[in-house]
Amino acid sequence: MTDAPPQDAAAIRDAALDALERAGSADALEAWRVEYLGRSGRMTQVLRGVAQLPPDERRAAGAAANEAKTVLEQRLADRRAEIEAALAEGLGADAIDVTLPGRPAPNGRYHPSTIVMREIEAIFRGMGFQVAEGPEVEWDRYNFEMLNIPKDHPARDMFDTFWLDANRDPDGGFTTLLRTHTSPMQARIMEAHQPPIRVIVPGKCYRYEATDATHESQFHQIEGLAVDKGITFANLKHTLFQFARQMFGPETRIRFRCDYFPFVEPGVDMAIEWRGDWLEILGAGMVHPNVLRAAGYDPDVYTGFAFGMGPERIAMLKYGINDVRHFLANDVRFLRQFR
C-alpha cells in the first residue's frame, strides 16, 4: 500500500502502452507486466488509491482506473500473441522437417578381392591350415632359386618380372624384385619351420604384363602348402575337392590336368565345372624334391603338396565380372555392388 496521492490512470495507461510497444520479447513483456499490473505495479497502485479518494470522486476514478487496467491487460495479451507469432515464424525458417527422407551416410564395403580371400581363408582354416603373410619385395633367391628356378632357367619367362634396382649381385644382376607369385613363401616357411606344415599365404603379386581382361600387373594369390611324412597326391586332391565344394557349391566337379611348374612334380592345373564350362582356377602339385632339399628337408622323409590360386579370377567366376582390370580401377559404381 502506498500513501502517495492517486495518480492519473490515463497518464499511466498512455505511458504503459508506449512501453509495451517497445517490449520485444517474452522477458520484456513480463518485466512490463510486473511494472504496471503486478502486485505493487503502477496501475495496481492507482486502483488501490481509489479507496482513499473522497466518496464523491471514487466512482468516476474507480471506473477510469478499471477501464485503463482492462485496456492494458487486453493489449498485453495482444502483444504476447504477436511476439509468439513472430517467434514461431522465425523458428519455422530454420525448423527441421522431420518428414523429409534422411540423407544417406553410405557404409564402406569390402573390396571383392577381400571378400573372396576371406572366404577362401575361412575354408582352409576350417581344414586346419594356418594363415601366414610375407614380403612383396622379395629376393630372387626365394622367388626363383629356392623354387628350383636357377638363373637363366627358361621357366623364368613364365613370370614377367618387375626387377628392383635396390640391390645388385657382383656381376651387376638384379637380386630383388616384386614377387611374381606367393610361392616364395613356401621356401620361407620351410626354412623357418619344421614339419608338419599346413599353411595358406594370401598376398599381392606383381607381373610386368601387357594387361588385358584376364591379366593385371597387380593381383592376389593364395598359396597353400602342406608338408609332412606321408603326404600324397590323394591328400592334395581331397583338400582341393573339399575347397571347391565349399566355395562353389556341393555339386561342384573338379578336373586335374598335367601342368608344368618347376617347383612341383608332378604338376597340375585344376579346373572346376562352372555353368557348363571347365575353368582353370589354380596350379598345384607335389612339392619338388629340390625345393624340399633347398629348404633343408630330406625328401626321402618328407613329402608335401602346394597350390596357388588367384582370388580375382575366382571372384570373376562367382560374380560374373568380365574384366580383371575393374578390380583396381577404383570405380565406386563397380565397388559398391559387393558387400
Ligand code: FA5
Ligand atoms: C603360379 O603363380 C604358381 N606359383 C602357382 C602354383 C603354386 C603352382 C604352387 C604349383 C604349386 P600361375 O602363373 O598360373 O602360377 O598363377 C596362378 C594364378 O594366379 C592364376 O591361376 C591366376 O588366377 C592368377 N594370376 C596369374 N597371373 C595373373 C594376372 N596377371 N592377373 C590376374 N591373376 C593372375
